[in-house]
Every structure is written in C-alpha cells, then in structure tokens.
Amino acid sequence: GNSVTQMEGPVTLSEEAFLTINCTYTATGYPSLFWYVQYPGEGLQLLLKATKADDKGSNKGFEATYRKETTSFHLEKGSVQVSDSAVYFCALSGGDYKLSFGAGTTVTVRA
C-alpha cells in the first residue's frame, strides 16, 4: 500500500537558516503529494502540493519538487523565521482519495 517516510525531528534552527525536511514515499501509480503544517494550537493546513512528476509546489517561501525517479518530495525554505515553528507533515493521495501521512517533523526556530 501507500506509505510516507519523513525525516525524524525535532529540528532546531536559528532564524534565517536553511531548512530542509526529507520525505520519501511508496505508492502505486502516480500519487499527488502534499505538505501540511500544524502551527501550535491550530489545525492542519495545506502548505503546498504537487500533482505530477517534476511539478514544484511553493507557498510562503517553502518549496518542494515531485521527484518520481527518487520517490521524494523534500521540503525546503531558504531563510526560516520564528513564525515557521510548527509540525510539518508530508502526505500522499492515490486514486483512493485518502491521505497517507508521515509521522511529522517538529521544527523550532530560535530568534
């Protein structure tokens, strides 16, 4: 079945540092890929998405590229801020519509 493996946390960074969170997946067919974010005390929010190979999703300075050859969808941001402190979840959706999530990576950005 479908599964997602993402980098274990927690990750602690200083403001303006470069962030990368690795995500790899196993799926049949051609899934859609997502990054969701959960800020402290809030619900899950869609951060970005990509629907086919080589697509790049981007939002709020974050980017991720759908790499079919390496079955990866790594999340990157060039200069993080304290407000980026959150839990980040990689997820995929196949033809069966349900989302399969990774375990989440907690990111803390220090001023």
Place this chain on the structure above:
Amino acid sequence: DTGVSQDPRHKITKRGQNVTFRCDPISEHNRLYWYRQTLGQGPEFLTYFQNEAQLEKSRLLSDRFSAERPKGSFSTLEIQRTEQGDSAMYLCASSRGQGDVNEQFFGPGTRLTVL
C-alpha cells in the same frame, strides 16, 4: 467562518461509555473524511464519504466505531464501549471531489481522553 468545524473540541469519558462526535464540512464539499491522530504520529485514515455514501473504512475502524452522514452534509462518528486505546485526536476533513486533486481541508479536531 466557512471552514470545517468539529464538536466537541475536547471530550473526557470513562472506559466503557459511548461517545459521539460531529463534523460540519465546508458547505460545497461532497467528500468527507475521518482521521485519527495519536501523539507524535501523523493522522491515520479511518473512513470517508462521498455525499451520504460511506465508500471506504479502514481496518482501524473496529466494530465499536460507526460513522454516518445521513443527508450528505454533517457527519457523526460514534465510538461504543470506549477503551483507553481510543484516546486520540479525531480529525475531520472535507474536499470538493471534482478534479481538485483531492485537496482536503481539516477541522480543528476533537481530542478524546478515555480514563
């Protein structure tokens, strides 16, 4: 507020009691999903509806769990004879279901604690 809403936000119950949660999706969304999230893990799929039809149930959904969406709008998730292992955050999500690459919008969740 036109987002997904869930009620209650928190529920504490004793082992063996029944509990029911409600989810109100975004009004034009015809797909509705339930997930369960335990501490330190990502959400796990439980079940989903297309309008009022329940189309898939996970193996995680034991016989003690039942979900309904009687008129294709709000949904309820009932857990009978709760066990301590049922303690988790129960999340509801909805999506349009029409060529939207299944972008799901999540509610704030109901946190269940079984004593």
